[in-house]
Amino acid sequence: MKILHVGYSDSKGGAAIAMMRLHKSLVDINVDSKVLVAQKITNDPDVIGPNKSLEIIVNDIKQILVRQKKYFFNKNDPFSHSLNIFRSNIVKKINSINPDIVNLHWVNNELLSIGQIKEIKQPIVWTFVDMWPMCGGEHYTDSKRYKEGYHKNNKDINGFDLNRWIWNKKKKNWKSKIKKIVCISEWLKNKASESELFKNVNISKINCNLDLSTWKPVEKNVAREILDLPSEKKIFLFVSTNGINDNRKGFAFVDKALNNLSNQRKDFELLILGKGSNLGNKNYKYKVIDKILDGDPTELKLIYSACDLILAPSSLEAFGQVALEGASCGIPTVAFNETGISDIIEHKYNGYLSKYMDQDDFNEGINWILQNIKNDNKFFLINCLKVVSTKFDSKLIAKKYLELYKSI
Numbered sequence: 230m231k232i233l234h235v236g237y238s239d240s241k242g243g244a245a246i247a248m249m250r251l252h253k254s255l256v257d258i259n260v261d262s263k264v265l266v267a268q269k270i271t272n273d274p275d276v277i278g279p280n281k282s283l284e285i286i287v288n289d290i291k292q293i294l295v296r297q298k299k300y301f302f303n304k305n306d307p308f309s310h311s312l313n314i315f316r317s318n319i320v321k322k323i324n325s326i327n328p329d330i331v332n333l334h335w336v337n338n339e340l341l342s343i344g345q346i347k348e349i350k351q352p353i354v355w356t357f358v359d360m361w362p363m364c365g366g367e368h369y370t371d372s373k374r375y376k377e378g379y380h381k382n383n384k385d386i387n388g389f390d391l392n393r394w395i396w397n398k399k400k401k402n403w404k405s406k407i408k409k410i411v412c413i414s415e416w417l418k419n420k421a422s423e424s425e426l427f428k429n430v431n432i433s434k435i436n437c438n439l440d441l442s443t444w445k446p447v448e449k450n451v452a453r454e455i456l457d458l459p460s461e462k463k464i465f466l467f468v469s470t471n472g473i474n475d476n477r478k479g480f481a482f483v484d485k486a487l488n489n490l491s492n493q494r495k496d497f498e499l500l501i502l503g504k505g506s507n508l509g510n511k512n513y514k515y516k517v518i519d520k521i522l523d524g525d526p527t528e529l530k531l532i533y534s535a536c537d538l539i540l541a542p543s544s545l546e547a548f549g550q551v552a553l554e555g556a557s558c559g560i561p562t563v564a565f566n567e568t569g570i571s572d573i574i575e576h577k578y579n580g581y582l583s584k585y586m587d588q589d590d591f592n593e594g595i596n597w598i599l600q601n602i603k604n605d606n607k608f609f610l611i612n613c614l615k616v617v618s619t620k621f622d623s624k625l626i627a628k629k630y631l632e633l634y635k636s637i
Contacts, residue, residue: 238268329352
């Protein structure tokens with residue numbers, strides 16, 4: 230069986246990382262798996278990238294054009310958007326490769342247009358990694374429009390409704406083409422199932438995976454010494470690719486929680502991993518690692534292992550790779566229930582799931598974790614590793630995908 234994964238990049242961003250992890254897990258169980266991308270960064274021979282410099286130039290021009298979308302979408306909308314209106318040569322490549330199954334992943338950055346998807350000749354499995362396929366242009370939304378359809382009579386929209394226009398293109402072009410959907414969490418599966426576009430489509434849930442021969446804890450004192458972190462303090466970790474200003478990642482909850490905690494104790498420090506995260510003066514100490522590591526286990530294992538707790542109060546989250554990677558290093562997470570992180574964190578077992586968007590309960594989660602670390606410093610290490618090995622191991626996830634492919 231010949232599988233072709235299709236996504237924008239082979240290493241940039243969480244969706245690309247998840248796609249490559251799945252591809253490698255399939256190769257490990259002897260599946261003929263290849264990856265087709267518009268942006269090839271690695272030297273992986275199984276990854277097919279642009280074969281002409283002109284392709285790279287065209288892709289770059291399209292990216293520049295679509296990044297002007299802030300002038301078209303509602304400026305008060307806090308979420309990122311994608312258009313997918315420009316055609317590309319990706320479908321031609323897919324059809325020339327002629328796999329048995331095409332597994333779509335994150336297809337944005339104008340990888341292919343909405344209309345082109347129906348031109349793919351082979352059976353399609355589409356792994357949803359955010360809400361974009363079921364919405365208009367939004368990658369996430371807290372409105373109900375994806376459930377109800379993007380109707381004309383929406384009173385919140387002034388002028389041309391670009392999200393409605395994109396949604397209608399999806400409805401027109403995908404009505405009979407998309408047969409099999411995989412969602413990476415129960416939360417995302419529920420969103421897709423209640424959406425107007427996909428409520429009658431076959432939807433499976435298969436989580437993202439980790440190679441547990443690579444993702445292992447590093448001894449905490451060793452990790453802290455390498456990263457120059459204090460050995461005597463509790464270290465909290467907040468991770469956001471776009472830094473503290475990405476409202477969806479919920480840094481405001483972290484800030485309020487730590488301000489509150491600083492009135493009770495001073496033996497902690499916040500570590501922030503992400504771009505452009507200068508907080509200025511705070512009541513608590515913090516350190517910023519101003520970089521994007523794109524799933525590289527070498528440095529990430531050190532960062533996770535050096536910490537005591539991950540703070541991940543995302544309001545909308547399809548899965549939560551940070552919580553999974555952290556758990557593989559034995560580190561618990563405090564997050565909100567009713568998000569994709571609920572697939573990874575079992576309440577009061579390998580972390581704490583606070584009531585949704587509840588600051589007081591989020592604060593309580595931090596205190597509960599700290600108390601249990603004090604009482605038993607191996608409790609979370611053992612539980613985190615057990616959850617990861619039983620639910621997210623690469624061989625387990627690869628077999629689930631293989632069963633799905635065979636059913637088609």
